[in-house]
Amino acid sequence: MRVLMIEDTVDLAEAVVARLARAGAVCDHAACIEEARDFRAVQKYDALVLDINLPDGSGLTLLRDMRAGGDRTPVLMLTALTSVDDRVQALDLGADDYLGKPFDQRELEARLRALVRRDADQKGERIVLGPLSFAPAEQVAHLGEAKLDLTRREAALLDILLRHAGQFLTKQRLYDSLFGFEDADVGVNAIELYIARLRKKLSGSPVAITTQRGVGYRIGLE
Template sequence: MRILIVEDAADVAEAIAIRLGKTGMACDLAESCAAAEDFLAVQRYDAIVLDINLPDRNGTELLHAMRQRGDRTPVLMLTALFSVDDRVSALDLGADDYLVKPFDQRELEARLRALVRREAEQKSDVISLGPLTFSPATLSATLGGEPLDLTRREATLLELLLRSQGAILNKQRLYDGLFAFEDADVGLNAIELYIARLRKKLAPSTVGIETQRGLGYRIFNDG
């Protein structure tokens, strides 16, 4: 899952990124609306955390511009304002949710996962495919009722595939879901390594990952 955090308070932005990173989300940080626009010009995101008070423009202006050009990326607004009018205004402009500062990091994480579930083909808190079950909230899986030992990135890759069951996801889409811009030293071929590791761990079951040459990968159950 790839998240853009638009927040000019570096300590707040970094704390959010660290917390979300531990749950398998790849985060890019923008300190202004202009920086956010640069990221949005070259990268697709699963969700955006957008502060209202930014140094160059109000975050609601960036939100309005996104919606005007047809960008429907889920947006969670952060605000220090307690006015109901301000919150209603943000929602009317196209925000999907909001949190009032200060907030609990666990709530932010849960709300982001809820936003992403709305857009996904698989919307359940627990995703199943044959003998495989996966919990996005805990990045944990079981196979035939037995715990599946997964690294954080293996679990994130598995979630991406399971959220789009039946669809073929190309290598770039999977890469974008696993790595942020700060991971630029990691090549696209790393996806092949993680796919191979997942295949090995799923091998004893009827669940597999199919390679569509030149197109991408698809998870399936042959049971």
């Protein structure tokens, strides 16, 4: 999962970025609407966390422009707890959810997972494919009764593959979900290494990751 957080309170944003990284997600931070537009011009996101009060205007302006342009990326608005009018306006403009400040970071993570899960075929707290089960909240996978020993990025890769089980995902799409702009020294071909590691850990089971040259990778049952 790759998230863009648009928030001008730097210490809050840095805490969220660090927490999401530990949960296996990539989170970019924009401090204003202009920066957010720059990020979105070069990168697609699974979800946005958007503050309403920003230095160069209201986050509602960005939300309005996104929806007017047909962009359906899930948006979680950050609002003051007492700002009922802002919450109502945000929802009317197409926000998918809102969270009042101050907030518990665990709730932020849970709400983001719920937003991303809305478009998934499986909407429960676990994703199941044959003998393989994966809990996104804990980033823990089991193959039958055995727990898989996964690194943070291996778990993140398995997460996105399972959310799109049966579909081919390009190498670039997978790379963007695992690595942020600060990982510019890591090439897109690193995905091949992580795919190889996952295949080794899934070997002997009916769960397989297949490759279609020039198209991408797909997880499914043999």
